[in-house]
Amino acid sequence: xxxxxxxxxxxxDEALADWGLRAALAAATGRFVSLRQDAFAAFPEGGALRDQxxxxxxxxxxxxxxxxxxxxxAVEARGGNVHFAADADAACRMVIEIARQRGVTLAVxxxxxxxxxxxxxxALEHAGIRVVETxxxxxxxQLAVEGPSHLIAPAVHKTREQVATLFREKLGYSGEDxxxxxxxFAREFLRGEFVRAGMGVSGVNFAVAETGxxxxxxxxxxxxxxxxxxxxxxxxxxxxxVVPRLADLAVFLxxxxxxxTGQKMSSYxxxxxxxxxxxxxxxxxxxxxxxxxxxxxxxxxxxxxxxSLYCIRCGACLNVCPVYRAxxxxxxxxxxxxxxxxxxxxxxxxxxxxxxLPFASTLCGACADVCxxxxxxxxxxxxxxxxxxxxxxxxxxxDAKSYVxxxxxxxxxxxxxxxxxxxxxxxxxxxxAKDGRIDALPGRLAGWTRxxxxxxxAAEPFHARWRKRWSQPSARDGTxxxxxxxx
Ligand code: SF4
Numbered sequence: 449x450x451x452x453x454x455x456x457x458x459x460x461d462e463a464l465a466d467w468g469l470r471a472a473l474a475a476a477t478g479r480f481v482s483l484r485q486d487a488f489a490a491f492p493e494g495g496a497l498r499d500q501x502x503x504x505x506x507x508x509x510x511x512x513x514x515x516x517x518x519x520x521x522a523v524e525a526r527g528g529n530v531h532f533a534a535d536a537d538a539a540c541r542m543v544i545e546i547a548r549q550r551g552v553t554l555a556v557x558x559x560x561x562x563x564x565x566x567x568x569x570x571a572l573e574h575a576g577i578r579v580v581e582t583x584x585x586x587x588x589x590q591l592a593v594e595g596p597s598h599l600i601a602p603a604v605h606k607t608r609e610q611v612a613t614l615f616r617e618k619l620g621y622s623g624e625d626x627x628x629x630x631x632x633f634a635r636e637f638l639r640g641e642f643v644r645a646g647m648g649v650s651g652v653n654f655a656v657a658e659t660g661x662x663x664x665x666x667x668x669x670x671x672x673x674x675x676x677x678x679x680x681x682x683x684x685x686x687x688x689x690v691v692p693r694l695a696d697l698a699v700f701l702x703x704x705x706x707x708x709t710g711q712k713m714s715s716y717x718x719x720x721x722x723x724x725x726x727x728x729x730x731x732x733x734x735x736x737x738x739x740x741x742x743x744x745x746x747x748x749x750x751x752x753x754x755x756s757l758y759c760i761r762c763g764a765c766l767n768v769c770p771v772y773r774a775x776x777x778x779x780x781x782x783x784x785x786x787x788x789x790x791x792x793x794x795x796x797x798x799x800x801x802x803x804x805l806p807f808a809s810t811l812c813g814a815c816a817d818v819c820x821x822x823x824x825x826x827x828x829x830x831x832x833x834x835x836x837x838x839x840x841x842x843x844x845x846x847d848a849k850s851y852v853x854x855x856x857x858x859x860x861x862x863x864x865x866x867x868x869x870x871x872x873x874x875x876x877x878x879x880x881a882k883d884g885r886i887d888a889l890p891g892r893l894a895g896w897t898r899x900x901x902x903x904x905x906a907a908e909p910f911h912a913r914w915r916k917r918w919s920q921p922s923a924r925d926g927t928x929x930x931x932x933x934x935x
Contacts (some may be wrong), residue, residue, distance in 0.1 A: 449564055450597040451836040453781035453793050453802035460808075463775040469605050473776050476604045480767040483710025484818065497703050502822045504696050505758035508688075512748060515657040515690045516739060522660030526722030528735040535742050540571035542738055543649065543682055547577050549679055550734075552646035556638075558664070558671035559583035561653025561761060561927050562684050564596060564783040565796075568649070579649075580641045584634055584648060584671040591618045597777030597785065599763035600708050604777050638670070648674035648732065652685035653704070653760070655737070656694050661721040662737065663697055665714040672718050681723070681732035688757040689887060700760060703820040707762035752831040756791045758821040765825060767817035771808050780805060787815040787825045791832065799836050806832035848892075867911070874905040 452459070463469060488494045508515055520530040534538035547555065555577055557563065569579045569590070581590040585602035589595065591614050596602030603611070608625055615621035615633060624628045654663040659671045662683050666673045675681045679702055691700065697719075705711040724731030747753050766772045766786030777785030781802070790805040799806075806829045809815075817827040841850070859866050880886045881904040889897045896902065 449567055449783050451782040451793070451797055451801060453797065453805060456779065456781055456802070456808065459779035459781060460775050462637070462664065463779045468607065469776050470774065472605055473773055474605055476598075476601060477767040477773050480601075480709065480763070484514065484707060484764055484767070485705040485710075488709040490658050491702075491706060494703065494706065495776070497699055498820050498822060500699050501703055501760075501820055502758065504691060504699060505821050508691050509748065509757050512687065512690065515692055516687060518657040519655055519660060519690050520737075522656075523722065523735075523737050524660075526659065526660050526723070528722045528737055531736060531738045533738055533740045533742070536740075538565035539566045539684065539738050539740050539742070540568055542736075543568060543684070544571060544575045544577070546680065546736055547572070547647055547852055548575070548680055550646060552577060553649040553682065554578045554580070554641065554645045555649055556580050556582050556641055556645040556674050556678065557586070557649045558651065558666065558674040559586050559602065560649070560684060561596070561599060561783055562651050562686050563649065565686075566684075566740065566742065568684070577647075579644070580638070582638050582642070582668075583666070584631065584668060584670075586613065587634055587638070591615075595778065595783060598664040598766060599761050599788075601763070605778070642673045642677045645678045646675075647680040647682060648678040649682050649684065651677050651684050652689050652737075652848065654697060654700055655685055655690045656697065657690050657692050659694050659721060661694065662719045663701070664720070665701065665716070666718075667709070667711075667715040669716050672716055675718060675720060676730050676732060679732060680734045681720075682736045682738060683720075683723070684738045687741055687744050688759075704760055704762055706821040707760075707764040707818065731932065747795055749853070750795075753791065753795050753828060755823050756795060756828060757786050758823055759792075760821060761788075762820055764818040768814040768818050770810055770812065770814075775808075780808070788823070788830070791825060791828045794832055794836075799832065799839060803836050803840075806830075806836060844881060867909070870905050870909055874907065877904055 520532075523530050531542045533542055535931070546552075553576070555572060557569070557579055559581075563569070566706075569581075572579045576634050581587045583602070585604075586596070588603040588606060588611055588674050589597075592606070598604040605612075608627060611630055612621065612625040615630065619637060621630075621633055623633055628856075650664055652662045653665050655661070656663070662685070664675065666672075673684070691697070701713060701717060705714045720731070720735070723733055723735040744757060747757055763786070765788055766777070769786050772786040779790075780786070780789045780793060782789070782793045782797070787809060793805050794802040809826065809829050811826045811829065813826050816823065819825065837850075840847070859869060877886060880890075886897065886902045886904060888894055889902060
């Protein structure tokens with residue numbers, strides 16, 4: 449998927465004008481949020497498991513080199529092949545080479561954000577290898593020639609009617625618009641592709657260093673068919689997906705499904721250790737594991753952003769984000785949307801290629817509250833904002849806004865002057881106000897009020913009200929009333 453994050457503002461304007469998209473997002477994210485809430489409410493050990501997951505990730509990432517070495521050794525000891533890819537091009541070349549050597553002309557794929565990140569489908573198609581996505585959401589967006597708009601629900605922006613129209617146009621579907629009918633049609637269509645495919649390509653949710661096992665979670669069963677029916681299985685993982693021990697899976701599998709879809713456990717959990725062995729009836733005859741860097745080493749060396757490597761791609765931070773809920777995933781311009789995308793995209797592509805994304809947040813903190821591995825997303829966004837501003841200052845010097853904020857900061861540290869200027873501001877702005885607010889500031893300041901409320905400074909400012917309340921006898925003993933505290 450070619451990144452277009454530089455055009456974030458244009459994407460936002462388009463998304464906000466699309467009421468169908470906003471309705472679809474509100475319905476889907478609202479459902480995910482309440483499912484997650486219910487799941488954790490009925491799971492008292494959830495808090496402790498999140499702490500445990502965080503600790504495991506910290507340990508795994510702190511000794512990533514050792515764990516990757518152990519993983520590679522374990523995979524090869526069980527008959528698999530391991531390939532390290534420095535970047536997207538290298539990873540695509542490796543997969544194409546594997547396919548060519550075995551004369552593969554058709555590959556089936558299960559859902560994988562890492563393969564979206566490296567644009568594997570485009571590379572394989574370019575090399576003359578047809579690729580068929582087998583996850584229903586991915587299948588839909590492949591037909592629509594679009595990228596995913598959510599980490600776990602790639603076609604969340606599409607309505608049932610849109611999917612039916614797509615199937616009619618691209619596959620000659622003639623059935624009704626109901627979900628069961630559409631699913632049955634897709635299932636029937638994909639079965640034949642599974643049988644004909646010479647190679648199955650999957651992602652990896654977790655890779656266990658001590659055993660060389662990869663874990664894949666899903667709800668449709670297509671990943672299981674992708675990894676076991678074709679003779680060759682290629683699994684592609686970002687290098688941060690490694691966990692030290694098999695026992696660690698017991699922690700992650702329980703919080704991943706709850707955070708993502710509110711399930712106790714995903715419908716299918718596949719643990720694959722190397723290719724099919726003698727006397728085994730199922731499984732690919734050949735197994736390849738491609739371990740991708742593609743900018744992750746840079747993150748590893750960055751003390752501020754390193755924790756973004758702990759992400760297990762559950763999508764919970766997207767569902768609660770007021771910005772994502774309004775604009776959807778495509779506006780972010782690359783594969784990773786929402787709060788984690790606003791961190792990963794500039795971190796992977798460089799801040800200059802996604803300068804607006806760190807600002808696409810209200811910093812409300814809801815994302816950090818739900819993150820199962822407790823990534824401090826608002827703080828990481830602030831770190832990136834500081835970098836973007838510093839870079840802008842270095843290349844273009846200070847802009848007018850930075851002088852305004854500097855003056856504001858100075859004023860806030862001089863209380864008497866601040867109070868006097870607040871009074872003055874009310875006096876100066878009053879002629880422009882209607883019903884206590886100013887609809888449009890004049891001249892170059894008009895941009896500020898185009899999308900924001902601008903209330904007239906209060907006649908009795910907050911600090912004056914606060915002082916008055918605390919000077920009352922009931923408050924002087926240090927216990928303001930409930931009303932006072934909540935106002
Ligand atoms: S940052 Fe946290 S909440 Fe967001 S997708 Fe990653 S693990 Fe899930």
